[in-house]
Amino acid sequence: MQKEDLDFFRKWFLDYVDNFSSSDSFIQNNIKMKIEHTGKVCENILLLAKAEKIMGEGCRLAETIALFHDLGRFEQFMRYKTFKDSESENHALLGVKILKRKGILSPISRKERDLILKAVEYHNLMEIPECTENFKELFFYSKLIRDADKLDILRIVSESYKEGEKGRNPALELYLPDTAGCSESIITDILNKRMAKMGDVKNLNDVKLLRLSWIFDINFPATLAILKEHKYLSTIISSMPEAEEVHVIEKHLESCLNAAEIALNERKL
Ligand SMILES: [Fe+2]
Known part of the structure; x- marks a missing residue:
């Protein structure tokens, strides 16, 4: 070409x-x-x-x-x-x-x-x-x-959540309701280091978790470096309700991100 x-x-x-x-x-x-x-x-x-x-x-x-x-x-x-x-x-x-x-x-x-x-x-x-x-x-x-693609979707949603109510875009949130709680199967997928499935997404918390679960499908060290630099994950988590399960997911994702960084960099050597 x-x-x-x-x-x-x-x-x-x-x-x-x-x-x-x-x-x-x-x-x-x-x-x-x-x-x-x-x-x-x-x-x-x-x-x-x-x-x-x-x-x-x-x-x-x-x-x-x-x-x-x-x-x-x-x-x-x-x-x-x-x-x-x-x-x-x-x-x-x-x-x-x-x-x-x-x-x-x-x-x-x-x-x-x-x-x-x-x-x-x-x-x-x-x-x-x-x-x-x-x-x-x-x-x-x-x-x-x-x-x-994932990097930019995470940027878009992070920017929207930073703006709070004003930044809400129903199309970006797939017209999901802002109800309490989140899907058990999505939590299970994340704790088992798997990407969550769209079919399990029932509310706004679920779609946030689904996008967070994308870290299990990252292929390049540079992607992880950009993710970390812009703190997309913590911005998304900060927009979620204060709940024990959210806290557990946050800690789990942090350690997975660090492990993934080491693994991808080792693969590159
Ligand atoms: Fe697409």
């Missing part, structure tokens, strides 16, 4: 999302949030790629994946007014469908095209399909986009 290809993709993306601007401020704010999210995920993926010593063409490939990873979000929000895939459709597959339908990736090689489409498709799965490990490049870029 050449620099001109990436320039074309960037321009196409901006023209495409322009079609979704709306006079309805709720829609407009959420579309704007996703455009900004895409920009930040592009920045994140480049940071992570460079930390992994990826250069030139590899960085262009990574940025293209980031640019298109949430392409389906725009049509999804316009059509269903929600970011909840289970109540609308899988936004990753929708993005792939749009890329194919519009033929955007036709200027680049088949190999790059397939890799981009698969990495977009895999970015929101619970885990990267096992067989992908046999395809080293795809596995690597899938891990990159998943980390870059």
